[in-house]
Amino acid sequence: xxxxxxxxxxxxxxxxxxxxxxxxxxxxxxxxxxxxxxxxxxxxxxxxxxxxxxxxxxxxxxxxxxxxxxxxxxxxxxxxxxxxxxxxxxxxxxxxxxxxxxxxxxxxxxxxxxxxxxxxxxxxxxxxxxxxxx
Ligand code: ZN
Numbered sequence: 001x002x003x004x005x006x007x008x009x010x011x012x013x014x015x016x017x018x019x020x021x022x023x024x025x026x027x028x029x030x031x032x033x034x035x036x037x038x039x040x041x042x043x044x045x046x047x048x049x050x051x052x053x054x055x056x057x058x059x060x061x062x063x064x065x066x067x068x069x070x071x072x073x074x075x076x077x078x079x080x081x082x083x084x085x086x087x088x089x090x091x092x093x094x095x096x097x098x099x100x101x102x103x104x105x106x107x108x109x110x111x112x113x114x115x116x117x118x119x120x121x122x123x124x125x126x127x128x129x130x131x132x133x134x
Pocket of ligand 1: 074075076077078079109110111112113114
């Protein structure tokens with residue numbers, strides 16, 4: 001069910017930003033989903049459609065979902081590397097998607113093999129842009 005809460009908070013955030021920028025007649029909002037965020041896109045889209053009537057200010061605004069690939073930075077050698085391309089089993093991939101913190105158990109820097117890295121992209125959900133008329 002967290003897709004529903006998420007959809008509602010995305011709508012509220014879009015309306016808040018639109019209000020702050022005096023945008024009227026919203027046309028499109030870009031919603032970025034991190035690769036490590038476990039969200040069912042279909043449920044999320046359905047939830048948006050169902051919630052819409054409660055937020056008439058949305059007008060005809062479309063929501064464009066943009067996937068942000070995960071990216072990591074090694075604390076030992078500063079190398080940046082993606083989630084894709086690292087050797088993992090399918091189970092491990094699934095697990096990492098559900099519990100990003102577990103990435104440290106499975107992933108190692110491809111440069112120096114250190115398990116000490118930070119996640120620099122691919123977490124959470126945020127609004128990347130809002131289009132509309134002023
Ligand atoms: Zn490294």
